[in-house]
Amino acid sequence: MAAPRAASPRRRPRLLLPLLLPLLLPAPSDGLGHSAELAFAVEPSDDVAVPGQPVMLGCRVEGTPPVRISWRKNGVELPESTHSTLLANGSLMIHHFRLDPGGSLSDEGDYECVAQNRFGLVVSRKARIQAATMSDFHVHPQAAVGEEGGVARFQCQIHGLPKPLITWEKNRVPIDTDNERYTLLPKGVLQITGLRAEDSGVFYCVASNIASVRVSHGARLTVSGSGSGAYKEPTILVGPENLTLTVHQTAVLECVATGNPRPIVSWSRLDGRPIGVEGIQVLGTGNLIISDVTVQHSGVYVCAANRPGTRVRRTAQGRLVVQAPAEFVQHPQSISRPAGTTAMFTCQAQGEPPPHVTWLKNGQVLGPGGHVRLKNNNSTLTISGIGPEDEAIYQCVAENSAGSSQASARLTVLWAEGLPGPPLNVRAVSVSSTEVRVSWNEPLVNTKEIIGYVLHIRKATDPPELEYQEAVSKSTFQHLVSDLEPSTAYSFYIKAYTPRGASSASTPTLASTLGEAPAPPPLSVRVLGSSSLQLLWEPWPRLAQHEGGFKLFYRPASKASFTGPILLPGTVSSYNLSRLDPTAVYEVKLLAYNQHGDGNATVRFVSLRGASERTALSPPCDCRKEEATNQTSTTGIIIGIHIGVTCIIFCVLFLLFGQRGRVLLCKDVENQLSPQGPRSQRDPGILALNGAGQAERGRLGRDEKRVDVKELEQLFPLAGAAGQADPRPNPRPTDPAAPGLCEETQFSMLPLQGFGLLEEMTSEAKAPCAGSAAVPLPQDAGPGLPSDGQVAWPSMAPVAQPALSGQ
Template sequence: MIREVKPSDEGRYQCVAQNIVGVKETSPASLTVHVKPFFSKEPSDVTAVADSSIELECKVGGDPTPKILWRRDDGKMPVGRARITDEKNLRIDRVQPEDEGVYICDASNLVGAITARATLTVHSSPEFTTKPQDETVSLNGLAKFDCVARGNPPPSVFWTKEGSQLLMFPGNSYGRMAVSQDGRLTIHGVLREDSGFIVCSALSVAGSATARAFLQVRSVGDVPPPIIEVGPANQTLPLHSVTTLPCQASGDPKPRVKWLKNGSAISPRNRVTIFDNGTLQIDDLESSDSGLYTCTAISESGESSWAGSLSVEKGPSAELHRSPDPSAFPRPPSSPRLLNATQSSLTVAWDPPPGANTLIGYTLEYYSPDLQTGWVVAAHRVSGHSLLVKDLKPDTRYMFIVRAENSFGLSVPSNISGTGRTLSKDSRAVAPQQLDEARTRLGTKVLSLMELGATSSTSVRVTWEVLTGDEYLEGVYVRFRELSGGSHMYNMVTVMNAGATQYTVSNLRKFTKYEFFLVPFFKSVEGQPSNTKIVQTLEDVPSASPTSITPEVINSTAILLRWSPPPPQHINGILLGYRVVLRGNNSLSESHLNTTTPSLTLARLSPLAGYSVRICGYTRAGQGPYSPDVPVTTAEPASRPRAYTPSTPTWLLVVTAGSALVLGLTCTVALYLRRRQLTKELGHLSVSGNEVSLLQSTNKDTLWIDRGGWTKDVTQGDYAEVDTRGLTTFINGRRDQPTPYATTTLLNRRPAPELVPLSETKIEEEPSIIPTNNSDTAMYYGAEEQKVIMKDKINQPKFNSAGNVATCNWSEFLPPPPDHPPPHMRAARSINQDVCVSPGVNRRCPPPLPPARNYWVDSNNSIASEPARAKHYPPPNQRPPPIPRYNNMGQSQSSNSSGSSCPYHRCHKAQNDENASLLYRQPINDEAYSQSKDKCVQSTLNCRSYRHNQEYDYGGPCWNEDCSSHASDTGCSCSESSCLYSEANAAEICAN
């Protein structure tokens, strides 16, 4: 079996079986591993400009080779422009805004299928759905211009006036001008200086577009006077004939026509008729009708006159001359245009009308709104198609009309030209046609903003590309604004270098986002803006310190410090934290905090001491300026009024007091019962009457553990086992065997028995089991031996040789614990295995044991009764001398022997020397100790002396069994009837 099959496991497998006879193979089996499709490269989101081509990649692996399917999630695939390449990628040519959407790549094979998505975003350059139109408005009138643009993303639309740097955005007012939310520009109270080109611009990250409209402001002085298109001609007619004198005038408003004869007004009468179109007709001519007839067209803007003579002849031989038919006049030329301007001249050109080969010439007229002179003939019968009009005034406006002339007369005038202005004395000469050409050239896409890069916290490098020639590119306006405040106020920097492709804008705000775009210009003509881009200046250190630093005194050694962060415009980056500096008279400390905790508790201050605090903020660029020092003091704050606390209900006080009383009574009863129980337990101890005072009142101070009774039925052959690790005189003592530390195993020395009648002691004939340190062995005492022990207890002397009370002062003999504890040495076994070592005050050994039968233990750990073979005891003269005992008051119980004993003792089992402890601060009688030592040495028993320097001195033989020593400086071992002593330099231990 193959676990976790991999493609590398694919192949042919055979099972081969062989033994000593031969080999057998199965037919090959083929393993084919199919792999679920997986993407080696998923399609990613694409943002493209309209009319460009895009390609979405989708690379898939698997076995068998997955099939790839492209589909559109929210629309139809652009048929004809979308195709699948050989690499299974999706390519769309000439993307359009409607191609935006989510495109999905599905890959599947026999094992499974996977899907990946990519979003196509198409940015389209702005285009106008509504363009502004030219407007002619009277002075103080209202002008309106509409401009609506669309694109993806939606473009920003703004208005400008040619020659002005003010950008007007929707939803804002700029004095007399306002732009509504839908992009309409309204100019209230139009002034003469408002005339000119109004430019609507739309721009976005995808590009820009511009549209222009001309605003003409008309006033009484600015509107040219009426123009007489056809006036009276000179005529010679016979007597009694009819004459017609035409006078066709045009103007705004429509003028009225008035006729004069030799300067006198003509009123209609019998033979004179004035038609509505201004034509004068005179019937039945008389000689008195001869004269100079003047046609005058009058309107609010002024008046114009045209004169013609009429001569009436009497004789038939007179040469007659009638007015030509208007249809014979030539057609008018085109509207004049301005080619060049100087301080005193303007160059005007026009195009000839059809049939110009029969013309005699052209008549050029001009009108100046500034001079208010009416139409003035600048030149008559000009043969060419242009004319330099001289002797004009500087910085003066002029407008022109031109007429064609043939043999029949003058044509009607051309349309009025645009207003031209001569140059002022301090300006450069600019040909009007150059400005028109510049408007045409710069009205297309000229610049492309390529890159914005922040070079510092206050500067940005702008890089662009010039897409057309620079003939009409005088320079570049770099416009930028802050995006943080949402303001449409753009700043501008002028780059007066047509060939420049980059510029560094400085003096920007730190760590601020800016939007940039470029505008080409030529003279006063601004071209189409470039696309926009956004950049953020680099981070810098804060330029201001934290504010509103307020210390609040908590107590005499602590102050709570609060503050506010620096103003947002002065942080200059991302505020990471604060540094707080505390300065005292002879101390200086600094703390660093993050921005989430604009407060700090200053603790461990000196009471009533003066300090100064200053704080600064820091960013990734570094630390800002510190705030001014703020003095603080640890004086106690003014006492604050305590909040009102409602009084405690009476019932709650009663319940609380009752509960406390019940609890107190319960504790008292429990304590009484406990002490009574302890008293009962102490009363059951089998001790001599003289040692009752040595008993302790609590079970924690005694070594014996209540095992529920120690007596056993004498007929039973069982034995007791005690784990000495569970026996301890210390609370929470260790349960394992501790390492020997300044301990001495003191074995029970059997004193010389004094035979007394059995009636002197009350000994119950019940067996008593004394557990030893060895859990595998139990020692049994018979009744006879128990009697001897009890006798020794009763008759031991309690006074020294002087007859005074012997005082046990162990502190004179006990040195401090050794640096290196002595090695463990096995304590000698004795018949009586109880050892008393007393480190606690008023400690005592267990009560005497009741008599029991004698038992012996064979090598197989079997217990047998031995009534016939009682243990042999040496005679009294061969036993060690008894050691005196004292009660807790230091009084000797017997004056027959001298010595000193300490009632301050503790009981241990034999062979458990680790549980033995030193005895401290207990008095001892030197003489008694010497006598005991001498007695031990003088006895016939084998004794051994151990010195502090670990050398051994062998004395006489001890009784019954061998002696043993432990490397301990000082120790005391107490049985029920004896104590042995040792000092710092030499300790003598005799084993029973």
Template structure:
């Protein structure tokens, strides 16, 4: 009986939400998370959760979901929030792993097995839902651009390029006359974006060039482009010309930036780099690829700026320049909130960036305030925004820290304190209530007792005010002032102030009128 009363009080707490106000409490989560009222040895905890993966068409795919807790434990899977049908194509193994025997995409209906997968583990104490794992279909579409034929003077510079987008990113190599191009020749420079540069062109370099893009999905060959080498009896003087200058580039902290600059002329121009603001480029992490490409490794915020590529004719002041802006950015501090599941577990949620690709992932750290020895750290890819922390010290206070990072670079940290003793997040925005239904929880019993006393006092107060209504009326109260009160007047024709309390119920009772009679002013000489 006591347990039923406690659950009723908790239910009232959860249902007492003000309309139009945002709340971040345990009551707001899905029923699966609300059922997570497990403690001690019965607590469900993930050993392995599904992770992001790129699947290959017509090949098997396995997603892990291993849980510990009191049995029996049932494991179910969802894709894009829809239950995964088990049968011939998909089955759940004994350890909870989802096996898709032939990952497919049907062209005629455009249906695919790709999507966001999560698993749910449930026993008689409650349910836990894993993080969402993004499953992408490996692909390698057609080339966006093909190399074009070019004629170059002997001793000059040649540049050919191709472009393709793949999942995962394709590896690009080059062939000449259908044979792999030797990368040991220092005259050949292969940039990661599919650019091939050849300096000091020789007659033996002529031929048909094509690029080869490959990943786990496929291998594609571009169209062939003819490189012709013109042999002149004598070399003609040519002014420096920049064939391709640096492009505007935005990268993350500690990533690598490659600014292209390739120039031609006779005599061969000398390529140099500088910053438009006059600051020194420095030497640490700086490298020149080929004859003029600038590579900045382990980029920092100080590397942001406008870079100037100059092609200088030897022995003169004649030169050509090209500009490119480099922006190095740091992830902003992500906002997050927590939901206490029980006395030893909590779930953390955080916001994803509005612009995908601005960060690589998140790092979640936690440690006990009174017992710093209880601590942990987890790292997640950039599209994950939830994690369940379990096996915590019962009824303890923890500091949670969330950091977004680019490669090895960290953004600003966001910290919050969470108390497991009260069953609520003390730092989360919005009103919260203790809605975890943990059996044997002392804090829950205290909340129930205090809530019961408060209910008794409220009932007495309503009885004294003549409040009569059904117990199961909707808790939607509106305070309204009647437009006129002609029927109620004071002793000398003065209309008293009044407030009408009307409550919308299935059976509307007579309104309760609270009369506030103003005290007439004291006239001089009427004190007797």
């Protein structure tokens, strides 16, 4: 079990037979004070160095010897030189720190300690070494004037590494820090409360660190006589600033308020949570100091200045953000796995901001690919089908802006004696658009203990984590893989399994499924007006990848030939037909095609007659408009009421009697529609759903049209029950001497909220018919109706050439 820090060594009793030592102690170094795992006991840390002075970078490693230690600077191995020395315990000594800004001789950079033994290699956390510096003041204190009893404030700002220590001098003499009226804040602020005449003088800011000492310009404080004592509203002169700190640092939230009487300063959190008391103190008259900050201290802090005894208050706020370096919640564990199986490492880290996790294999960055998978934001490393090349030390490195941390674990691959070799001669042959047959031969050696095979399958373009497996019995040397996607390349490889483990993987093989024509697209039709339609369907972007798209055909039901094909890309999902004949019934056909041919078509019938009738009748039904225009007089109101009542009555009558009409066609018309004979003798395929079958692909003729039976039965319901009286005023006479019964076909137009569909249905009940002369045929229909199922309508108006528009 690996951990970022090794446990204390365990002592074993010394044996009298040294020859048995290698047998009884597989890790001899355990008794010598070494950990069996390679791990860091001491890692280098960030430091600030003074040019010309020595620098020590600590590193100590525990593990099975021999252990070789080296160092990297900015990712590159440091060569041996007289400028630095590798100490016996693994630490690095730089004798004279060099600072060469922009040059190659500078010793500034990120350093890593690298340790390696026969089991693998580990890399320490990065330690950043920077040169000590001190800049000039970029904010000098400014002169100030105050009244006795008032408040004065001076501020200076300067950058340096390490962070400079700020002190103050008055008239070149250090300020007495025991004076409670003087408050020195670490960020370079001096506050003086309860001003007195003796506070007048020249103040200087002094900044110092290991690199240098800087003194600011002088700023004079002038204290005038006492004020008038008049009331002054509470005012916050300086409020808290936004701060970003790292855990364990100290937060200083400044708040300086003035007023007469002197206001009371209080603090709260904007989210309502208590600030707490541990590590909290108020410095001066209102500065909030939080020592040893944690992530829980992050939030918005509000400073309030209250006038004593009243509700009058002024507020200011600042945000505190506390970052935490990455630390591990769960370390990866060293594991041993048989060859051919799967190894998994889990590494959970936390920090603020959330850390990014990377994996190293023997010190090299490990990314996903092949049989290596990373999941759960890189917190889980999975290695499938492990072999001897996967035996190594794996490191989890968690890093954020506040720092980094690492933990390591070792993978040991167990090889059992007598494992079979990989299956041979793996072949994959496409059988259909969804099936591939995979075959193979037995391994060359150790085949007696094989208990079965596992076939590994994935799309050739998919990552390895999307692979899936299918088990095959030991006596089978071929397997049919089904439920695949058409025109898609797949990768296959096989392993043989025994009770002691799996063989190595066979050589992968590729095969592509056969292609097929697309399925019929779902199609809906919407009536836009008396002479326009909108066709809607789902787009199929994949058609464009296979040289395909959509083909659209349409025609009046009384015509023999279609208009089209209209070629549309696979990304289009609608099309508009305009300038259509309002009295005609149209047949619309849509099919998808690709490089393998045309798919089956979806057929729809639609009538525009109901839409035109509603358009003609709609103006009288605009009751609200009529009423609104006649509200200017009593006469107008009365007329509007009459119009509204008339409109309602008319609409009710229209709904009851205006939408339904019947047309009776005799048997000779029906025979022309379906020349194959009576319904019971017809081929059921003639009325198959969504049109053409396999014989239809590639051609569009009159004899290839099919009609959706269910769709037609919905639009053309049966007449009343047998024996019901004909409600028409002049029913057609029945000839009892007719040579036979004729089938009765009924037509009905049902405009349903913008949709007008026309369908037909043949009644199962046979009734006497008066003859074919009962319904005249249109003159342009020829001697008889076409045999492809077209519908002939009486008094069919000529059809104008429609205009088309794509969408």
